[in-house]
Amino acid sequence: MGDAVKEKIREGLQKGKYRESGSGGYINAEAGWTDYLISERIIFSHRINDYSAGDLLEELHAHGYYELTLNAAGEGVQYISDGQGIVVEPGMAILTKPLKFHVFRLDAPICYDRYVLYFRDPSAVFPDCSVMDFVGMGNDSFAAFALSGQRLLTQIRAAEAALSDADTPYAMAKAYLEICGLFLTLSDQKTISARSVHPPQFISCIKEYIDANFLQIHSVSDVAAHFFYSREYISRSFRQYYNTPVYEYILKRKILYCCMLLEDGENVETAARSAGFGNMSSFIKVFRRYNGCTPSEYRAKTR
Numbered sequence: 001m002g003d004a005v006k007e008k009i010r011e012g013l014q015k016g017k018y019r020e021s022g023s024g025g026y027i028n029a030e031a032g033w034t035d036y037l038i039s040e041r042i043i044f045s046h047r048i049n050d051y052s053a054g055d056l057l058e059e060l061h062a063h064g065y066y067e068l069t070l071n072a073a074g075e076g077v078q079y080i081s082d083g084q085g086i087v088v089e090p091g092m093a094i095l096t097k098p099l100k101f102h103v104f105r106l107d108a109p110i111c112y113d114r115y116v117l118y119f120r121d122p123s124a125v126f127p128d129c130s131v132m133d134f135v136g137m138g139n140d141s142f143a144a145f146a147l148s149g150q151r152l153l154t155q156i157r158a159a160e161a162a163l164s165d166a167d168t169p170y171a172m173a174k175a176y177l178e179i180c181g182l183f184l185t186l187s188d189q190k191t192i193s194a195r196s197v198h199p200p201q202f203i204s205c206i207k208e209y210i211d212a213n214f215l216q217i218h219s220v221s222d223v224a225a226h227f228f229y230s231r232e233y234i235s236r237s238f239r240q241y242y243n244t245p246v247y248e249y250i251l252k253r254k255i256l257y258c259c260m261l262l263e264d265g266e267n268v269e270t271a272a273r274s275a276g277f278g279n280m281s282s283f284i285k286v287f288r289r290y291n292g293c294t295p296s297e298y299r300a301k302t303r
Contacts, residue, residue, distance in 0.1 A: 011292035074112035
């Protein structure tokens with residue numbers, strides 16, 4: 001399997017989303033923070049943003065790697081993954097598992113301070129797999145942890161301190177060791193239950209219907225006809241909650257399904273047909289938009 005985390009940086013550089021910082025990091029030109037590629041297996045970043053109500057509305061998205069978010073400050077952020085959700089509080093870590101659609105959103109202004117780590121293959125991160133036991137905790141979509149006092153924040157800030165000074169001897173190695181220590185700390189903890197949040201029932205029904213039938217759905221009109229509502233009402237309702245047009249979500253589900261087939265060795269044409277794409281040029285265009293490469297390139301680098 002190719003390293004999807006490393007590819008995220010490479011594709012960001014190609015698209016102009018990233019530029020090199022000169023200190024081993026990559027500045028995210030859109031968001032303003034710096035991402036660090038550590039040991040070519042982990043992306044690290046510290047993100048602080050002042051959000052007005054409604055500003056923090058990511059699009060519903062999924063990716064082929066783990067995402068660990070450590071929340072340092074900011075109350076009232078809602079995390080939703082595959083129809084389940086929790087209210088994220090300071091002193092909480094959220095692990096999103098690969099290929100699970102998720103989104104962070106909020107209903108009130110906050111200053112949101114969090115650390116984010118991306119990684120793919122736990123066995124490639126650290127040879128002793130028990131260090132990474134936490135990736136199997138929680139449910140199929142995500143796991144939530146309460147930070148053990150200030151220990152996790154102390155560890156992640158030590159990693160940040162090593163990375164922030166380009167002259168620090170063995171900066172990447174020191175950051176890597178601190179992060180592996182953080183992973184070990186998580187593996188010694190239990191997951192927690194937090195105050196649940198659920199999408200409005202009608203929105204949940206729309207998403208559940210798409211999730212179960214996306215291979216047979218060709219347009220928003222198909223979804224609207226199932227619920228006996230106008231396509232405009234369906235689209236507006238879904239987008240207000242997930243900040244994602246219904247048709248975009250259908251396409252994302254189809255493309256994610258194609259990625260899974262390609263990683264399993266299926267050829268491009270069969271993968272496209274299996275996901276309901278009848279036109280290859282259209283399929284390749286949509287695939288490139290979401291993945292930054294053609295289906296053939298994706299298949300080659302993930303096998």
